[in-house]
Amino acid sequence: MHKDTIVIREIEVEDNPKIAKAIRSVLVEMGAPKVGTAYEDRSLDAMKETYTDLKKAYFVLAQGNEILGGAGIAQLENYNGNVCELQKMYFLPEARGKGLGAEMMKTCLNFAKQVGFDHCYLETLPYMKDAQKLYEKVGFKSLSEPLGDTGHYSCTVWMLKDL
Template sequence: MNTWKIREIKPEDNQQVKELIRNVLVEMGVPKVGTAYEDKALDDMTQTYEGEKMVYMVVEENSRIIGSAGIAPLTGEEEKICELQKMYFLPEARGRGIGMEMITKCLDFAKKQGFEKCYIETLPYMENARKLYHKNGFEVIEKPLGNTGHYNCTVFMIKDL
């Protein structure tokens, strides 16, 4: 039986989620500019994902947030393409099937919202993340879509829903 559960973010999760995302980015050696590290959205993820056709989920284990991910319309491509956003897991959450379950829940949500494709940006050296995306049907494309503002992310992937 799982000792963890995936649920929607609550206001009291905001600080833990912000720290989790920044800690994972630092661990991975990600630049602090041109990436999610500097996103203002991190200050209040609950409010950021309150809009239509968006959701942010967390993985909770023993009253602690160990992972998170969200779906939102891709800025500049709002109609048919969503973006899998800010998907990060602490080391203790990795290799346990949690990422696979999180992607499934996010993509199920996206389909229910009527999106036709899902887009993601990542970095070349985030190999485990890229493998997980590939296993879930994401394919690398040559150039970015939309306008995410993450100019340091250089791997672009998309999947038909």
């Protein structure tokens, strides 16, 4: 697999089952609980339909007809403030270690700025250290408690970035 054959693009309807399978596969691989994480989100099987509002977008890593991962931006749920959330950023093993995470972050954060968000929030699992390093590298800072209520109570690492 060559990085130059992988594109970042907005999700399409036919990508729905592929991204759902990829995300669930990564969560299982990482030993994440199936409850209190994205694994059980109903939106996971209808990502294109979930990210249709003007201030929402979901991007996938595509190589031909294969979907290798993705990430999205949406208003932070149950929170009063101009804060978006980086959502469901997961990559299959073959897409890791190639700089694609940084490219995906750039795409998502640029979208968030373009639609007028002031801050970007995220939640992750404490043992997803590589992801946390990437988030810190692009300017996310750790928080001592969550913002809003995403329903992902198993994710106990919270971070915020000024846009």
